[in-house]
Amino acid sequence: MAGRDRSDFAEFVTARSPALHRAAYLMVGDVSLAQDLVQEALTKTYVAWPRLRDKRNAEAYTRKAITTTAISWFRRKGWSHEISSDAPPDAGAPGHADKVAQSAWLWEALQELPVRQRAAIVLRYYEDLTEAQTADAMGCAVGTVKSQVSAGLSKLRERLGDDPDLLPLTDLVVNR
């Protein structure tokens, strides 16, 4: 079929789905949900395939579909993560928590963030996207990315303490 070349699409899925799954997992914090999310995003990509004149844009399109679909699902279905309400270790006391425990708390705190803040942080600090690329992936303005990242980091800091080795300081976030 013209425009929707199955072999091109299959090649794209084979090459990029591991990376797409990893990013989706970080956004939703659940393996099966991440798989559903990637499947939905790849289906959208297949539908849009003829419009993606430059197939190098396919990954950006799918990443955007993952992000916006995740945001949409969380909003529509009112999903939230059930997180332990136990207090985190005292991050202000050096040496009190080892890195393993610290990672566990950071992961839980990350999953507790509103989905847009979590997505912005994943795109900026995992995918290493610029603010403009993040804005494109989230389908929002650059200013919104800045505010979402800032708000997300502030919440993580509230929960985990102001440890600069653990979290970037808002004013030191590199704006590219």
Place this chain on the structure above:
Amino acid sequence: MTERLKQLLHERSDAVDFAMPDIDALTRAGERRIRRRGAALVAGGLAAAAVTATVLVPQLRGGADPVQVVDVPATDAVSWAKGDVIHVGNQTVDVGHEIWAYSRTTRGYVVADRDGTVWSVTDSGIKNVGTVSAKHPRIVADTDGTLAGWVDPSGDSPAFVVLDQATGDVVREDGETSPDMGELADEENPAYIYAIDGRTAYWRDARGAVAVDVDSGEVRVVNARARNGFDIIAAEDDLVAFSRQRGTQIGQGPDDVVAMLREVYGSMGAFSPDARFYTADADEPQVYDVSTGTRVELDLDRGFATGYEWLDSETLVVLAAAEAENTSEAELLTCSVTTGECTPVAADLGTFDDMVESVALPVGERLGG
């Protein structure tokens, strides 16, 4: 200092193995979706064929070539229309039909004539592309995109129609409207098209205010409680201007507040193409920096002035007059929101009363309502 966070994200994601997606299942799901979309949202070739047939009608009646070739100047310039002609700076485009209302995209103009016939005016020609209310035409478009849309009231139920001027494709959707729906913004339960942003059309139907991806047919309910045509004023780069009791709220959704423009109640408004600025209609220029919500001052001493469209990310077109009287001579100016300087660009439009009778501006509606 971001290393620990980055390290955590990589450790967590690397620790999970994911099965390779079933590509056949994906393509089957995609094909099903394409077929379903075709049933619900008439797309591409089918609609284009219908449009072509419509265009041929004048020829069968012995008229001239139905597709008149024209040279359309760049549309990101100040324009106004009088009679059959769109004036774009020193150039003109003769549409061949009385221009009752019009909008612009990057590819050309979309015009409603006095009879409610909608014409697409591009370098490819002037083509009949549909029907809009003759009494209250409204055509919305993305000035930095290629889509334009309107409500077609001619069927049993009102239908939303979106034209892509880049391809000539038309999509039509009437699955969520009913014959009893109103057509004006302030009517109860109207079928109303709010705005177009990129490939997304915002309209109000039985589900409330919805955002429709014109390509995929995917629908997102933006506000199920949207009551009328004033709930959404404008949209750009996924930012939406919502009408609120306290003023105009800018955000991605009703619960998202990027900026709250308190006491700004303009029923029309426009974002700059990069969504950095927003102008609301008022008796004096009301321009706001979206990122801060602060007002941008323009150096303009007029008794009446209102911004209504953007030529680029910093140039606003303003309709103004020395006095706020219908008998005052109207003029068009361009204003830079970075310097505040304004420059007259057209001053032979007549009075406001004259304009209401005979002039159209690219706002998609008749002047004076």
